[in-house]
Amino acid sequence: MPSEMLRPASHHRWTLAHEMHQRLEHERTSRLAQLAALKESAPTGTDTQLAVQMNAIRRVLAEIEAAQSRLTSDTYGTCQACDRPIPAERLEILPYARCCVGCQERTG
Structure with a gap:
């Protein structure tokens, strides 16, 4: 099969991967901003609800990082x-x- 016939599918796949990378990066940036805002507004001492929120955001950040790895390894x-x-x-x-x-x- 000539390489010219492979380019459109390959280009389409690259475009989708690039788009998903951008979306994941946007999700990551948003969660980091949420985490920073929570840390900034945190009162001195420990607040259980705040800790739960921060842990939830950290879990999502880990999921985003794992998705970025899957994107890199072509298993996304x-x-x-x-x-x-x-x-x-x-x-x-x-x-x-x-x-x-x-x-x-x-x-x-």
Whole structure:
């Protein structure tokens, strides 16, 4: 097969990967800003609700980092449980999703 025929699909894949990288980076930047705002507004001492919020944001940041790694390793968009493609609609809503909805419901 001539390389000219491979370019459009390859270019399309690169464009999607680039777009998803940008979306993930936007998600990361947003979460870092949320975390910074929480730290800034934190009263002296410990606040359980604040700690819970900060831990939730840190977990999402870890999920975003893992999604960026999957993007680099070309496994992004594949369900880690059933190995099927994660629907584009789900990735639009949750760009760092590890699993399809069915597997996520089963694993919690």
